[in-house]
Amino acid sequence: MKLKFILIILMSITLSACAGKPKPEQVNPTQTAQGQYQQAKDVLDAGLYNRAIELLKAVESRFPFGPLARQVQLDLIYAYHQAGDLPQALASIDRFIRLNPNQPDLDYVYYMRGLTNLKADENAFQEFFGIDRADRDLSSTRQAFDDFKILLNSYPESKYAADAKQRMVMIKDTLARHELLVADYYLRRGAFLAAANRGKYVVEFYRDSPLIEQALEIMVESYDKLGLDKLKSDTLQVLQLNFPQNSRFR
Structure with a gap:
């Protein structure tokens, strides 16, 4: 009897937990493009990036050529980056650049590509404890430098230009340290x-x-x-x- 009593308590706790868990927001198929996008944007602004990706992709799928299409694509780039899905973020960025070569938002897109490539070479654990990571492979960091350079050369008046310039200085220092670490390795051998x-x-x-x-x-x-x-x-x-x-x- 005692065992049955414990099982009943455990089941009731599980059911209560399930009942208390909020259901994810559902896409309303009767919503307008603006309404559906606003729902996705609210979720994105709340920092629920994976859920925002689902909602934004639903908007993109339902309204691929509407007036909000480009903004949805830009928001997806940001959401993928924030969610840590860097390959998908880069794929979305390259797709946007390819399909929108003359868009005024390209300064932001190149800025996000630089940030994403930079993030691809980061190691959160070692960065947190202050371990020098200049010895790691820096192919993505080099690409980030090129991305920020494109931004500065093509959009010198962009609001992202100042930050991009600072990041380029930081990247150059990292790349120089990387070269010297390799040089020291060769010297010792x-x-x-x-x-x-x-x-x-x-x-x-x-x-x-x-x-x-x-x-x-x-x-x-x-x-x-x-x-x-x-x-x-x-x-x-x-x-x-x-x-x-x-x-x-x-």
Whole structure:
């Protein structure tokens, strides 16, 4: 009897939980396009991104060529990004750019593509604990840099331009650190030519980076190990000229 009593209590708790769980909003097939879109927008604004995606896709499916079609597509891009479905966000972005090459909202779309590509290379756990992630694969980060560059070049007056410019500075620093981490890896393993080339790449393509001094140091050490005295001497001269306080090579 005691066991039956416990089972009855558990069943009643389960039923109460089910009864108390709010039902997801249903799409009303008789709604107008504006009404159905507003329902989806309210859900999106509430931060319920997965549900918003369902509702927005329903609007897009029912009204594919209506006056709200482009706005629905833009909202879907944002919803996919916020939901963490980055491949689908990028697919939606590329589709929008392909179908709407002259739309005034393209600055926003390129901005979102930059943010999405940047997010693709993030690792939330390691970012949270402050672990340097410059050694990871950065193909998406490089693409993000190109996305923000397109935005700045094509839409310099965009309200997203200032933030895009700041993000490009941050990305350049990350890419420079990545190159130097790889250069140091090569240096420690005796691949001196590869190390020198990585340092040279930083000097050539990230001239305004605070890491130039370290890149020149790697080049000097690598050329020394390779016995390339002329290259070593020239690089050392550049290092001493630009960083007279450098204490590693005097």
